[in-house]
Amino acid sequence: MRLKSFHAKSMSEAMRMVRQTLGDDAIIVATREEDGGGVRVTAAVEDDDLLMAQARTAQPARTRPVVVVEEEPEIDVGEVVADVLHRHGVPAALAEQLIDAAAGLDTDDPALALGAALDSMFTFSPLQDRRGGNKPLILVGPPGSGKTLIVAKLAAQAVFRKRSVGVITTDTVRAGGMEQLAAFTRLMKIKLATVEDPDALAGAFEVSRGADVVLVDTAGRNPYNREDMADLKALLSAGVAEPILVLPAGLDAMEAADIAQSFKALGVRRMLITRLDMARRLGSLLGTAHRARMAFCNASVSSKVAEGLTPLNPVAFARLMMPAEDKAARNRPKPVAPAKTKAVRSSSRTIP
Numbered sequence: 001m002r003l004k005s006f007h008a009k010s011m012s013e014a015m016r017m018v019r020q021t022l023g024d025d026a027i028i029v030a031t032r033e034e035d036g037g038g039v040r041v042t043a044a045v046e047d048d049d050l051l052m053a054q055a056r057t058a059q060p061a062r063t064r065p066v067v068v069v070e071e072e073p074e075i076d077v078g079e080v081v082a083d084v085l086h087r088h089g090v091p092a093a094l095a096e097q098l099i100d101a102a103a104g105l106d107t108d109d110p111a112l113a114l115g116a117a118l119d120s121m122f123t124f125s126p127l128q129d130r131r132g133g134n135k136p137l138i139l140v141g142p143p144g145s146g147k148t149l150i151v152a153k154l155a156a157q158a159v160f161r162k163r164s165v166g167v168i169t170t171d172t173v174r175a176g177g178m179e180q181l182a183a184f185t186r187l188m189k190i191k192l193a194t195v196e197d198p199d200a201l202a203g204a205f206e207v208s209r210g211a212d213v214v215l216v217d218t219a220g221r222n223p224y225n226r227e228d229m230a231d232l233k234a235l236l237s238a239g240v241a242e243p244i245l246v247l248p249a250g251l252d253a254m255e256a257a258d259i260a261q262s263f264k265a266l267g268v269r270r271m272l273i274t275r276l277d278m279a280r281r282l283g284s285l286l287g288t289a290h291r292a293r294m295a296f297c298n299a300s301v302s303s304k305v306a307e308g309l310t311p312l313n314p315v316a317f318a319r320l321m322m323p324a325e326d327k328a329a330r331n332r333p334k335p336v337a338p339a340k341t342k343a344v345r346s347s348s349r350t351i352p
């Protein structure tokens with residue numbers, strides 16, 4: 001399939017140009033009135049049909065009008081971005097805003113265009129682990145969202161960077177909730193404090209005051225249960241710690257947004273995404289962050305503690321959304337001579 005655009009003063013003249021150059025089988029795919037007057041018509045034709053049309057018109061050139069033919073760029077960035085957003089189930093109103101934001105950019109890389117659009121509409125604020133001066137982090141969220149695994153990952157990452165670490169668990173209710181973390185901290189030789197109420201948590205913050213990184217694990221809370229949320233609110237009032245919402249990818253869009261809004265009401269500002277390796281549609285995450293006005297911080301793409309967390313930024317997020325064959329094509333070395341290569345399908349979900 002070959003695409004060509006034609007400029008002419010009138011639609012009928014443009015159509016004549018299309019027929020003369022591409023033949024009667026050409027299909028009109030777009031028409032547009034040009035700002036400076038005239039029209040622009042884009043037509044498509046099968047390569048075989050084009051050869052036939054060229055053979056038919058291979059007459060002395062003086063009998064034919066001069067035709068200005070302009071090759072279309074290979075990629076229509078706006079169209080690719082729209083398609084990606086649709087495939088990820090991004091809510092329609094949000095998708096429209098992102099497409100508008102991406103359309104004004106001068107790039108032929110859809111991932112960059114989408115990244116810039118995400119940058120204009122979302123906040124990406126990865127977790128820091130400076131030596132000293134970090135606020136304690138309290139990982140909150142519904143049951144099973146990955147809070148305990150994230151505490152372990154953050155602690156392991158901090159130990160690897162030679163930071164001093166204090167881990168506190170408030171998950172004393174669920175059977176095994178604490179044991180899981182205790183086994184990990186024993187292995188890493190990190191002190192684990194167990195607390196049951198806000199006063200005890202305030203005391204534990206005092207004890208771990210000198211540590212570079214202080215992490216608090218919490219029991220899963222039902223976002224629709226008032227008692228659960230009131231209990232968590234009391235816990236969050238124990239000190240100057242930042243609550244981080246741990247939310248898995250792959251939830252229903254409206255459900256995830258409702259959950260996030262519930263935690264937002266307690267003062268949560270950033271969300272950490274888990275199970276990105278187990279989700280193929282990221283639209284609900286964008287819808288959630290947009291509706292709850294929350295920032296993205298980091299992402300987990302594996303259940304292995306040693307694999308740590310990845311800071312999220314707009315372009316990394318956009319690249320995650322690109323179809324696998326686009327990513328493979330981008331990573332493939334460019335052939336010296338033009339060659340037709342088959343797209344390689346990849347199922348890996350590593351963040352670029």
Ligand SMILES: Nc1nc2c(ncn2[C@@H]2O[C@H](COP(=O)(O)OP(=O)(O)O)[C@@H](O)[C@H]2O)c(=O)[nH]1
Nearest residue numbers: 143144145146147148149274275300301302303
């Ligand atoms: N594959 C994968 N599994 C995850 C990820 N995050 C959490 N999990 C798994 O989800 C389950 C629940 O995690 P857990 O930390 O116990 O959740 P919590 O109830 O919020 O503390 C565990 O089996 C984790 O290994 C992730 O990013 N990828």
Ligand SMILES: [Mg+2]
Nearest residue numbers: 147148171177
């Ligand atoms: Mg847990």
